[in-house]
Amino acid sequence: MNTKTNLYLTALLLPAVGQPTAIKAEKLKKNQLSTDRPNVIIILGDDVGYGDLQCYGAKNVETPHINRLAQSGIRFTDCHAIAATSTPSRYSLLTGEYAWRRDDTDVAAGNAGMIIRPEQFTMADMFKSKGYTTCAIGKWHLGLGDKTGQQDWNAPLPQALGDIGFDYSYIMAATADRVPCVFIENGRVANYDPSAPISVSYKENFKGEPTGAEHPEQLYNLRPSHGHDMAIVNGISRIGYMKGGGKALWKDENIADSIVAHAVDFMRQNKDRPFFMYFASNDIHVPRFPHPRFRGKNAMGLRGDAIVQFDWTVGQIMQALERLGISDNTLVILSSDNGPVVDDGYDDKAEQLLNGHSPAGPFRGHKYSAFEGGTAVPLIVSWPGKINKNQTSTALISQIDLMASLGSFIKATFPKGSNPDGRDHMGTLLGHDKAGRPYVIEQSSGHVLSVRTPKWKYIEPSDGPKMIPWGPKIETGNLPLPQLYDMSKTPFESENVAERQSSVVFQLQNILRKERNKGQ
Numbered sequence: 001m002n003t004k005t006n007l008y009l010t011a012l013l014l015p016a017v018g019q020p021t022a023i024k025a026e027k028l029k030k031n032q033l034s035t036d037r038p039n040v041i042i043i044l045g046d047d048v049g050y051g052d053l054q055c056y057g058a059k060n061v062e063t064p065h066i067n068r069l070a071q072s073g074i075r076f077t078d079c080h081a082i083a084a085t086s087t088p089s090r091y092s093l094l095t096g097e098y099a100w101r102r103d104d105t106d107v108a109a110g111n112a113g114m115i116i117r118p119e120q121f122t123m124a125d126m127f128k129s130k131g132y133t134t135c136a137i138g139k140w141h142l143g144l145g146d147k148t149g150q151q152d153w154n155a156p157l158p159q160a161l162g163d164i165g166f167d168y169s170y171i172m173a174a175t176a177d178r179v180p181c182v183f184i185e186n187g188r189v190a191n192y193d194p195s196a197p198i199s200v201s202y203k204e205n206f207k208g209e210p211t212g213a214e215h216p217e218q219l220y221n222l223r224p225s226h227g228h229d230m231a232i233v234n235g236i237s238r239i240g241y242m243k244g245g246g247k248a249l250w251k252d253e254n255i256a257d258s259i260v261a262h263a264v265d266f267m268r269q270n271k272d273r274p275f276f277m278y279f280a281s282n283d284i285h286v287p288r289f290p291h292p293r294f295r296g297k298n299a300m301g302l303r304g305d306a307i308v309q310f311d312w313t314v315g316q317i318m319q320a321l322e323r324l325g326i327s328d329n330t331l332v333i334l335s336s337d338n339g340p341v342v343d344d345g346y347d348d349k350a351e352q353l354l355n356g357h358s359p360a361g362p363f364r365g366h367k368y369s370a371f372e373g374g375t376a377v378p379l380i381v382s383w384p385g386k387i388n389k390n391q392t393s394t395a396l397i398s399q400i401d402l403m404a405s406l407g408s409f410i411k412a413t414f415p416k417g418s419n420p421d422g423r424d425h426m427g428t429l430l431g432h433d434k435a436g437r438p439y440v441i442e443q444s445s446g447h448v449l450s451v452r453t454p455k456w457k458y459i460e461p462s463d464g465p466k467m468i469p470w471g472p473k474i475e476t477g478n479l480p481l482p483q484l485y486d487m488s489k490t491p492f493e494s495e496n497v498a499e500r501q502s503s504v505v506f507q508l509q510n511i512l513r514k515e516r517n518k519g520q
Contacts, residue, residue, distance in 0.1 A: 049340025196246025212237025370477025
């Protein structure tokens, strides 16, 4: 019989003087839940750079709600996403497996089949196994249905998030710049309009459907700077072709409001039992088109407005926790899926309006890159009453460990073969351990791997292009020779010391070799 059961039975058998037995039992029960099974919310920003938040030194933008979240807990200064692009980063976070161990985890099309397979044990399965109610809300970008390109969007999907541990889901199939531009709720199109059946293709357009390339006059909200010139939805052209949708089509300016409303409703319905919420914002990812109440108020234009909208989103979630009386019983983790990107395909003047703002903070590179800017991300952890306030931690952290750490904390049992790469660093997340990981592994969009220790950054040799070839003005970090940077001297990787530090290169190459061999 476990401790919680003993306490509960004791409360039933030994009533306190002047207090009804049932009331005392309920108080003891709630106290145990708050310690052993707090609610857990992961807020995952999209393309939020290390330098994009005010509490991380951002210029020209204020993020008061995120600042307060940081002040209520720990702000980490050396956290890393697993990959420099969305799909592999999210896959790894939710499975505890490095995406580079599989060859089907690159940036997913909007009609990709499920990348996380039903037979895999996910973070949602882990929480569900311990009695949590689970949900995913917002951006998904990890595929739906059994096979790529064969989904029937006019019927319930045969495979969706309910098959990988989520009790409830209200998601975007991929990203806002990719079709289909509809929300999927529990495996079927939300607000489905039978008068406008949906067809999706990533191969060819549907007869009579306008595209951004052929009808730029219909792009009354945003125009592309490169690519993104196919199907037109809400006056914005996208990647991929789409027909139909009708009333189910989203309006980009309402996306944040919609996912916040569903998140708050989920919390309200589950406030009396432990829940896990994976909340994935879309705000700063292109196309950036925030609600009118945020537009025109930031010196950096639409990208700055989108950062403010993301901050509002975080504020809405935190305020809802307080209204529901469950903020003290909720562990909140805020981070980003990868580093920032400025011009990622739409003419929103984001590059021209930076005005001294550095989205990647002190780091070189951005999203897609093997340089630190590709994977260095904010991380804030808050749990009122359990984590001391106003802390800053320099511990080396990787998102690959979130599943293992949270699983250890709730005493979950992992099936054999699951969570192969994650390790328990819950002590670091709670502020008890200042050391963190000995190293992290990072992945660029070109599948180049890096090893980062508290002092060193090693990038393996690659013959790929030096700049991203499809449009963004971003360094890939590729070089045919080994690269080694002393991060203790400067976080901006400017001096390659590999030739002078051959023994360090050898050590880090060995780490990478051993990590690769684990998957064989």
